[in-house]
Amino acid sequence: MIVADNETDVDYLYYEPVAKTVVRLIREKAGEPLTIGLHGDWGAGKSSSLLMIERAFAEEDATLCVRFNGWLFEGYDDAKAVLIETIVAELLKKRSTIPTLKAKANQVLKNVSWMKVARTLGGAAMTAFTGLPSGEIVQGLSKVAKDVIANPADVLTGEMFTRVFDGAVEHFKADGPENTAPHRIHQFRQDFEQLLSEAKIDRLVVLVDDLDRCLPETAIATLEAIRLFLFVPNAAFVIAADEGMIEYAVRRHFPELPSTVGPNSYARNYLEKLIQVPFRMPALGQFETRIYLTLLLYLNAGADAKSDAFKAVINVAREALRKPWIGEGFSRDEIGKKTAVNAKLDEALQVAADLTPILAEGASGNPRQIKRFANSMKLRLEIAEERGFGKDLSAPILGKLMLAERFSANLFNTIASDSAASRRSKAIADLEGAAAPGAKTTTKAGPRAGRTTETSAEEIWATRWAALSPKLADVDLRPYIFVSRDRRANVAPSSVSDPVAALSERLSSNTMTVRTTDLKLVSFLTTGDAERVFEALALKVTSTGDLRQRPDAAEGLAFLVETRRELQDTLLVLLSRMPIGNLGSWVLTGWQKAFDTGHQAKFREQVKSWAAQDENTQLRDIAKLQLSAGQSRKRGAK
Numbered sequence: 001m002i003v004a005d006n007e008t009d010v011d012y013l014y015y016e017p018v019a020k021t022v023v024r025l026i027r028e029k030a031g032e033p034l035t036i037g038l039h040g041d042w043g044a045g046k047s048s049s050l051l052m053i054e055r056a057f058a059e060e061d062a063t064l065c066v067r068f069n070g071w072l073f074e075g076y077d078d079a080k081a082v083l084i085e086t087i088v089a090e091l092l093k094k095r096s097t098i099p100t101l102k103a104k105a106n107q108v109l110k111n112v113s114w115m116k117v118a119r120t121l122g123g124a125a126m127t128a129f130t131g132l133p134s135g136e137i138v139q140g141l142s143k144v145a146k147d148v149i150a151n152p153a154d155v156l157t158g159e160m161f162t163r164v165f166d167g168a169v170e171h172f173k174a175d176g177p178e179n180t181a182p183h184r185i186h187q188f189r190q191d192f193e194q195l196l197s198e199a200k201i202d203r204l205v206v207l208v209d210d211l212d213r214c215l216p217e218t219a220i221a222t223l224e225a226i227r228l229f230l231f232v233p234n235a236a237f238v239i240a241a242d243e244g245m246i247e248y249a250v251r252r253h254f255p256e257l258p259s260t261v262g263p264n265s266y267a268r269n270y271l272e273k274l275i276q277v278p279f280r281m282p283a284l285g286q287f288e289t290r291i292y293l294t295l296l297l298y299l300n301a302g303a304d305a306k307s308d309a310f311k312a313v314i315n316v317a318r319e320a321l322r323k324p325w326i327g328e329g330f331s332r333d334e335i336g337k338k339t340a341v342n343a344k345l346d347e348a349l350q351v352a353a354d355l356t357p358i359l360a361e362g363a364s365g366n367p368r369q370i371k372r373f374a375n376s377m378k379l380r381l382e383i384a385e386e387r388g389f390g391k392d393l394s395a396p397i398l399g400k401l402m403l404a405e406r407f408s409a410n411l412f413n414t415i416a417s418d419s420a421a422s423r424r425s426k427a428i429a430d431l432e433g434a435a436a437p438g439a440k441t442t443t444k445a446g447p448r449a450g451r452t453t454e455t456s457a458e459e460i461w462a463t464r465w466a467a468l469s470p471k472l473a474d475v476d477l478r479p480y481i482f483v484s485r486d487r488r489a490n491v492a493p494s495s496v497s498d499p500v501a502a503l504s505e506r507l508s509s510n511t512m513t514v515r516t517t518d519l520k521l522v523s524f525l526t527t528g529d530a531e532r533v534f535e536a537l538a539l540k541v542t543s544t545g546d547l548r549q550r551p552d553a554a555e556g557l558a559f560l561v562e563t564r565r566e567l568q569d570t571l572l573v574l575l576s577r578m579p580i581g582n583l584g585s586w587v588l589t590g591w592q593k594a595f596d597t598g599h600q601a602k603f604r605e606q607v608k609s610w611a612a613q614d615e616n617t618q619l620r621d622i623a624k625l626q627l628s629a630g631q632s633r634k635r636g637a638k
Contacts, residue, residue: 019052040281043368046240216249283365431466507556550586
């Protein structure tokens with residue numbers, strides 16, 4: 001069984017104390033507005049902690065707990081409006097028996113409608129602080145929208161379409177203090193307080209997830225929506241995100257602001273004013289990594305997570321994790337006191353103990369990286385089983401080789417070459433000989449064998465790796481190398497070289513990583529290497545199962561082509577060949593800096609082709625709206 005890389009309310013890492021602390025704080029501050037930050041890198045366990053918090057409030061009738069994932073709405077709508085609409089929709093769902101509540105909810109949504117108009121038409125005249133467009137821009141947009149959207153209900157959220165467009169004009173026609181931004185913000189908060197009171201909700205808890213996956217515009221829009229609630233009593237927000245990503249989004253969204261204000265950066269000040277109580281998700285230490293890897297390997301071997309036996313192992317793990325710095329309490333003997341230790345659990349304990357010293361260091365204590373390692377190992381064992389040579393593979397040996405594959409490409413490639421030529425690896429034999437207790441050698445082993453220069457960090461790593469169990473010098477490694485053949489270094493002579501592969505991986509990561517990439521890494525590429533990076537990123541985009549959401553590698557493509565203009569036509573060809581059926585509207589935006597003026601015109605022709613097709617009506621309608629908005633801006637400029 002592969003362990004899904006999703007959030008879970010089964011606490012494998014004993015993060016429950018973090019969740020319980022957040023829950024207790026929310027309850028103690030029940031009558032006050034509150035914002036809490038759960039900070040940590042991708043895969044640190046933030047989403048699972050949110051799930052535990054949600055579970056804690058599940059049975060409290062007077063508490064409304066709402067889960068919001070901004071990444072799901074990337075490119076579809078105004079995140080600011082969607083967040084508020086989601087809260088209102090969940091409140092109406094929980095209090096569906098109160099007949100007067102819908103009218104009050106509509107009053108709240110009335111103050112949100114201008115945001116949707118401005119966002120839908122490209123953010124015309126939006127101000128960075130309030131999100132309000134000018135009255136002139138808004139008037140007449142209702143007609144434009146209805147002219148270009150055949151099925152508006154398919155494009156915009158909720159049943160509020162008519163009020164959003166027809167009502168938006170009314171919001172801005174009249175002059176006077178009641179139509180200023182401060183008045184509308186005050187009115188929104190007042191209406192929302194009344195809505196909670198009428199619904200008999202004593203505490204609103206909004207769990208915001210995956211902001212660090214969003215583009216800066218979406219992240220800031222969501223945070224700006226949260227700011228509207230900062231002075232609303234009984235409202236608590238728990239924001240799970242990498243704070244470094246949020247700071248980057250602030251810098252990108254407000255580039256004209258000074259980089260520092262006092263001792264901190266402006267981005268840091270922004271975050272600290274928004275988030276009152278920050279929590280940092282702890283990285284896993286070596287002992288915690290060993291326990292987590294053991295549980296994953298045991299699950300992958302077929303353990304039933306709902307069985308009493310597995311629950312007994314979990315309980316032993318939790319008890320040991322109360323004081324992880326001691327590093328005791330999770331062993332075969334301790335588990336044996338609670339449940340029988342079968343062969344699968346015994347192997348999981350042994351393999352985890354062998355691999356942890358290097359895996360804990362290489363994965364930097366990140367649970368997601370550890371889970372991916374375990375899942376990849378399980379998948380390869382299953383592939384070997386399906387192909388009929390599963391009995392030729394040993395999980396401990398495969399795991400050790402995968403450490404080299406993951407953390408020392410040069411060593412793994414040397415092992416692969418040796419094994420192809422003579423079944424066994426001379427490099428491993430030399431390394432294991434050098435690592436043996438009491439061994440004396442004047443020759444350095446491994447990738448730099450024979451050199452007399454000072455021992456490198458790579459050689460030190462290889463010696464530590466060789467000391468791990470099991471020993472591999474006398475093992476026929478060919479089946480292990482074969483099942484690992486997906487490595488670029490072994491598929492063909494034309495494979496991407498290691499520096500190019502590293503850049504390709506970086507540009508297919510999150511937005512912050514992409515946009516902080518040194519431009520020299522891109523500009524100094526040869527033409528051939530630039531094309532290979534493009535091919536790698538394009539493959540990641542086109543192989544994405546669900547293209548309704550923007551793939552991470554799309555941001556990298558835009559960044560690459562922005563610097564390497566010779567790839568503009570190649571990017572246009574790629575976009576023209578994207579499968580239309582499940583293509584999201586993200587494909588319409590984010591390419592502006594990648595194209596010069598001439599290629600922007602070509603991209604506009606591509607948008608016209610999307611606007612003319614009928615296979616994907618949502619993409620068609622938003623493409624029409626984008627084209628119409630562009631024409632409106634041109635006429636306004638004249």
